[in-house]
Amino acid sequence: MTKTISLNSLSLDKTDLAQAPLIIEHEEEPVAAIVSIEDYRRLVAGQDDAWRQEQWQRLQPEREAFRRLLPELLKTHEGQFVAIHKGEVVDADTDSRELAKRIYDKKLLPVYIQLVSEQPRVIELPSPEEVRHVPL
Amino acid sequence: MFHYDAQVMPPAPFVETQVINPLNGERFQLPGKLDTGAAMTVIPGDIVTALHLEQMGDVLCQGYDGVETPRPLYYVALEVTGYYIPMVEVTVSPRRDVLLGRDVLNHFILTLNGKDLTFELQDP
Numbered sequence: 001m002t003k004t005i006s007l008n009s010l011s012l013d014k015t016d017l018a019q020a021p022l023i024i025e026h027e028e029e030p031v032a033a034i035v036s037i038e039d040y041r042r043l044v045a046g047q048d049d050a051w052r053q054e055q056w057q058r059l060q061p062e063r064e065a066f067r068r069l070l071p072e073l074l075k076t077h078e079g080q081f082v083a084i085h086k087g088e089v090v091d092a093d094t095d096s097r098e099l100a101k102r103i104y105d106k107k108l109l110p111v112y113i114q115l116v117s118e119q120p121r122v123i124e125l126p127s128p129e130e131v132r133h134v135p136l
Numbered sequence: 137m138f139h140y141d142a143q144v145m146p147p148a149p150f151v152e153t154q155v156i157n158p159l160n161g162e163r164f165q166l167p168g169k170l171d172t173g174a175a176m177t178v179i180p181g182d183i184v185t186a187l188h189l190e191q192m193g194d195v196l197c198q199g200y201d202g203v204e205t206p207r208p209l210y211y212v213a214l215e216v217t218g219y220y221i222p223m224v225e226v227t228v229s230p231r232r233d234v235l236l237g238r239d240v241l242n243h244f245i246l247t248l249n250g251k252d253l254t255f256e257l258q259d260p
Contacts, residue, residue: 097224113209125198126174128199
């Protein structure tokens with residue numbers, strides 16, 4: 001059950017926090033909420049995912065255009081990075097960073113930059129890291 | 137000369153890194169771990185949101201176990217210990233620091249002294 005407390009009397013201990021969520025009131029109006037750290041992390045992670053999901057979806061038409069154009073691009077631009085904007089190739093370069101610079105200068109967004117290649121591009125990120133306090 | 141961060145086990149070389157959105161100049165400072173095993177630089181996912189970075193591609197990332205996962209691509213500017221790199225292709229993962237891969241480290245002369253837990257990073 002949600003607990004409501006006054007901002008003026010804010011003096012919390014671990015027992016109070018165990019009852020999270022806590023609603024903080026000021027002049028009888030709810031002004032803030034305290035949630036458990038697990039809920040907070042889920043909330044932040046959810047916002048993060050939402051932004052990236054939106055970005056992923058926004059690029060989908062350009063991604064699909066790239067896939068549609070790929071057979072033809074393999075004949076004309078193999079080994080180059082191409083920039084797809086509004087379903088068309090707007091620029092190309094062997095260096096994706098140079099291409100991105102020009103795209104930023106022209107503000108051609110959203111844009112999908114991809115390597116023209118028979119096989120999808122694979123990047124190696126092999127470093128395992130020890131993560132403690134993870135329930136297994 | 138820099139010192140390894142002994143707060144992580146085993147100690148590892150970190151440098152202050154600023155991730156910059158080239159479109160609007162928004163920047164975020166956080167530690168960058170030097171990772172010569174990584175082919176590409178990785179930034180924390182929440183930096184993407186904080187800097188309003190536009191996804192501009194995707195790539196398959198192969199982890200230590202050989203598993204390939206599709207990841208989004210972004211283009212950012214980086215400032216690494218005061219050295220400015222105007223355009224870097226990066227991907228994201230759920231982490232708190234930047235992973236500075238060979239795409240960035242190859243701009244520098246990097247000398248690791250593991251015995252002494254010190255290192256040098258210089259722009260020639």
